[in-house]
Amino acid sequence: MNVKPVLSTLALLGAAGFLGACATPSTELADCAQGDVRLTQDFSGSPAYACTRTGPAAFQLAVAPESAPINPSPWFAFDLEAERETGVSVQLDYGEYEHRYRPEINHGDGIWAALPDTAVRLEAGDSVAVISVDIGPGIVRIAGQEVFGVEDRAQWRAEFAARNGLTRQTIGQSIDRQPVEALSRSASAQNAPLIVILGGQHPPEVTGVLGLRAFLETLLGSASGDNPLDLYEWLIIPDLNPDGVDRGHWRQNLGRMDLNRDWGPFTQPETAAVLAELETRVSEGQVPFLMLDFHSTHRDVLYTPPDDLGLSPDNFAADWIAILNGIWPGEGEAFARGPGHNPDLPTSKTWFATRFGAPGITVEFGDETDRGRIMMLAQTAAQALRIYLEDAQAENEAAGFLPPGNARPD
Ligand SMILES: [Zn+2]
Structure with a gap:
């Protein structure tokens, strides 16, 4: 034959x-x-x-x-x-x-x-x-990795939002008319700093999904008492590329675009939806403070802005990573760090720094990283962020004010 x-x-x-x-x-x-x-x-x-x-x-x-x-x-x-x-x-x-x-x-x-x-x-x-x-x-x-289809992801978002008192909002539609859904948590005061958490831009990057879920469960699941999270607006978009996930794409959305090369052009409905949501929030007085974008690659690495880029809060990446390494319960180094800022590469990280003068960090988990280690990395990163925010709160209370977008420890 x-x-x-x-x-x-x-x-x-x-x-x-x-x-x-x-x-x-x-x-x-x-x-x-x-x-x-x-x-x-x-x-x-x-x-x-x-x-x-x-x-x-x-x-x-x-x-x-x-x-x-x-x-x-x-x-x-x-x-x-x-x-x-x-x-x-x-x-x-x-x-x-x-x-x-x-x-x-x-x-x-x-x-x-x-x-x-x-x-x-x-x-x-x-x-x-x-x-x-x-x-x-x-x-x-x-x-190639564990499969999380669009139904699984929608169910996780719904359950996670219900468990943690988050608001679910459809901020846009993909080309295939699937919802681009945001989960949000409001600050206790007006004009609060805004923390943005993104995921799912690249369909096969499943360890990024595992890491994002564990990070969010740890960060938001421990909310009780005097909570530093209350001082911030939270905008969480875990699944930015539903069409690519649904169809088993390697990288792109249905518009044949790598969505993490569309931050600046904003030619695709998924990224444009995030831009519109951010612009609305900024026009209402929220101050972009930090963006974390979860992915997978060949190793566990944080792609950060360089320390001398002049962002606010300044030194966020170095301070957060120092806390993270200080509480890391595992062997050796937690994440590697890759500092860089390429204005010609329209990634979420670069755009956030350029547009808002605030740090954007790409959080990468290895394709073959042991799944238990991914849990530990993500949980420790969440604990470290919480400690950072608590330190910032304590420092600002000692100084008698909370300057939006400027809360930071030494
Ligand atoms: Zn990626």
Whole structure:
């Protein structure tokens, strides 16, 4: 059987995924989805790559980005189902890209675990990965990282907001008309400093989601008594790219834009919604104080402004990191620090510093960082921020005033 011409046509369709994502499934997709052993890609977070059945229990997926050139984050997410116990193989063909994500597996109970290294064989200079697993009877989900689809994320936001007394507000819509939702918490006084927390710009950056959730649970979940959080306005937008998440994109939204290269141009509805919300708040007297934006990369690192950029509060990153390292219960260093400010790169971090003169920090967790360590990093970062805010409150009370946007310890 000569499948090559069909495969390359489908690979092209996959590369134009945002055009074809709603089309009728191809015969190859349907072929993979039928029989005693099946591969399907029809849940939120699954990219619907061209699939070829290469044996009774063997499949090949043409892993292709939503457009190119693109940050190399070759994502995959699919279900395997078998009527009886079966050894199944799935070949991930990355084309010109290379294997990046260590596969995770979920046996239908919501619990994810890394596949053992012996289940993944890399070939052809890492441009092919062959996953071999014993499954069945029943269904398993395999993906580059844990899958948090749009329904899961909406449910988490709703539950988190309810538990912590946050207000939920739809500040805009994605191109696919999904809500861009903000969670907010109001200050006890007018003209308060504003802290902005962002996440979910890049769909496969799941450790950033895990870190963001743990950070927020720790920061807001411990609110009691005399609370330094009350002196600030909080604007939290955990899921800025619902379309990219839903369709299993590597990087972009449906407008073929890396959203973290749109802070300044604001050509996309998701980023424009955040801009409009911030402008409204500033016009009402709120003073942008700090922005944290959660992501994933190859290591645990905080990308901060340089200390001499002249921001207010000055020295925030150095002070926060010093507190964080002082209470870090783990071995060695918590996060690495990468100071920098590139005005030509329209990221949220750079835009926040340029537009408001306030620090923006990109919080990055490693793709393969142990999940327990991610919890510890995020919780410690939240505790350190709370201590920073308490110190600022104490210092300002001692001085007899709270200058908006200027609260800071030494
Ligand atoms: Zn990112």
